[in-house]
Amino acid sequence: MKRMNIVVAGNSFAGFTAAIELKRLVGYDHEVIVIGKSPYFVFVPSLIWYPFGLRKEDDIMFDVRGPMSRMDIKFIEAEIVRFDPFEKQVWLHEEYLPYDYLVIATGFKPDFESVPGSGPGKFSHCISDLDCAREARRAWSEYVKKGGPMVIGNAPNAANYAAGYEFLFNVRYQLAKESNLKDSTVNFVTSEPYLGHLGIGGGMRFRETAEKLLENYSIPFDVDTAITEVLPEKVVLENGKVIESKFTMIVPGVVGSDAVRNSQSVGNERGFIETNDEYRHHEFPEIYAAGIAVQIENPDDAEPGCSLPRTSYPTEMMARTAAWNIFADIFGKEKMSLPFSDINAYEAIDAENQGTMLIGAHMLSPRGFDVIIPGPQAHWAKIAHERYFMLSRSMGII
Numbered sequence: 001m002k003r004m005n006i007v008v009a010g011n012s013f014a015g016f017t018a019a020i021e022l023k024r025l026v027g028y029d030h031e032v033i034v035i036g037k038s039p040y041f042v043f044v045p046s047l048i049w050y051p052f053g054l055r056k057e058d059d060i061m062f063d064v065r066g067p068m069s070r071m072d073i074k075f076i077e078a079e080i081v082r083f084d085p086f087e088k089q090v091w092l093h094e095e096y097l098p099y100d101y102l103v104i105a106t107g108f109k110p111d112f113e114s115v116p117g118s119g120p121g122k123f124s125h126c127i128s129d130l131d132c133a134r135e136a137r138r139a140w141s142e143y144v145k146k147g148g149p150m151v152i153g154n155a156p157n158a159a160n161y162a163a164g165y166e167f168l169f170n171v172r173y174q175l176a177k178e179s180n181l182k183d184s185t186v187n188f189v190t191s192e193p194y195l196g197h198l199g200i201g202g203g204m205r206f207r208e209t210a211e212k213l214l215e216n217y218s219i220p221f222d223v224d225t226a227i228t229e230v231l232p233e234k235v236v237l238e239n240g241k242v243i244e245s246k247f248t249m250i251v252p253g254v255v256g257s258d259a260v261r262n263s264q265s266v267g268n269e270r271g272f273i274e275t276n277d278e279y280r281h282h283e284f285p286e287i288y289a290a291g292i293a294v295q296i297e298n299p300d301d302a303e304p305g306c307s308l309p310r311t312s313y314p315t316e317m318m319a320r321t322a323a324w325n326i327f328a329d330i331f332g333k334e335k336m337s338l339p340f341s342d343i344n345a346y347e348a349i350d351a352e353n354q355g356t357m358l359i360g361a362h363m364l365s366p367r368g369f370d371v372i373i374p375g376p377q378a379h380w381a382k383i384a385h386e387r388y389f390m391l392s393r394s395m396g397i398i
């Protein structure tokens with residue numbers, strides 16, 4: 001059998017999982033190569049704590065080269081400029097890599113352009129990656145010296161609305177803890193149609209919990225509205241309000257990675273990849289995709305601008321499915337199909353010393369079994385997940 005060259009683009013939740021699973025399945029007779037901008041895996045869910053000094057960088061990142069080389073996976077540190085699906089090539093700046101199979105796991109790019117004044121170096125912060133979070137940490141350490149009103153927001157098409165709630169509740173906890181911040185206020189703004197919708201329709205009764213929490217903490221909020229602009233110390237909303245803010249954090253909307261957007265016929269107009277339920281590209285059968293890079297259709301009754309949650313569990317399930325299907329292609333086995341709506345819904349929403357766990361048999365309605373469990377155990381579940389994830393993945397166990 002010909003030695004297959006399998007290239008995985010990206011080394012975060014989707015790329016790392018796909019590469020390890022692929023190597024386990026195809027063995028040493030086939031090559032698995034991972035290309036990533038940085039050799040470090042960052043556990044993004046813990047960035048909600050990073051700006052407050054609650055995590056060090058070493059706590060939430062590891063070098064993927066160790067576990068990958070132990071498994072005979074080649075890692076190339078480089079920026080992918082574009083994919084050429086016609087010639088089956090991945091282009092780096094000056095050279096290209098040929099592939100027999102390709103898994104695109106290049107995730108998302110924050111869409112700062114749709115909210116003028118937002119993003120790094122401008123007037124609001126974000127925690128979508130470590131660079132943004134470092135800037136948010138510096139701004140937070142300045143903010144705590146003076147205090148004042150704040151805005152925490154979820155922009156339309158955010159990949160994970162829960163992150164906005166987690167950051168909000170962690171901010172509230174910090175305000176309650178610091179005596180000089182007792183008079184500071186935090187406002188919450190979200191594009192969701194109502195509190196606790198989370199992009200999945202709120203069917204898990206998180207709405208009631210979120211409303212109660214914001215009422216108990218006396219947090220003013222605006223729902224069903226977009227942030228249209230961020231100005232120095234001001235946030236302008238689509239509903240006409242202008243809110244004063246000395247520290248602003250917005251979970252941004254997302255578009256696909258530049259590498260996909262620069263490639264002909266690979267992604268759609270927003271830079272996401274359209275696949276079938278095997279996570280195989282609609283047009284090019286040797287291309288698979290996993291994680292946020294994949295276009296997931298909102299259900300018919302979804303509210304405009306309110307995107308589905310794109311969390312790590314479904315990301316890893318898509319990556320495993322894509323890996324299996326490449327293995328099945330090569331070895332003539334039966335393919336696996338996993339519609340996104342059938343994936344289990346798991347989420348622990350942290351509120352520093354407490355939180356809420358959401359568990360559902362399916363991501364989308366009809367969800368069958370679903371339950372929410374509020375209480376301090378959600379905070380501990382989130383920490384346990386972080387510790388288990390960091391330990392297992394840094395050892396190459398997925």
Ligand SMILES: Cc1cc2nc3c(=O)[nH]c(=O)nc-3n(C[C@H](O)[C@H](O)[C@H](O)COP(=O)(O)OP(=O)(O)OC[C@H]3O[C@@H](n4cnc5c(N)ncnc54)[C@H](O)[C@@H]3O)c2cc1C
Pocket residue numbers: 009010011012013014015035036037038044045046047048078079080081105106107108127128129160163257258259290291292293310311312313315348
């Ligand atoms: C603040 C925040 C909190 C979150 N909290 C949770 C949570 O509590 N629980 C949960 O399950 N999920 C959470 N998520 C979602 C979770 O982080 C995502 O599901 C996950 O990151 C998706 O992984 P991915 O591999 O698809 O994409 P990404 O994480 O976006 O990774 C893409 C990878 O591709 C690389 N890449 C991109 N372009 C190129 C290029 N041109 N060349 C080379 N490499 C490239 C990037 O460097 C990166 O390594 C949170 C997200 C955020 C932003």
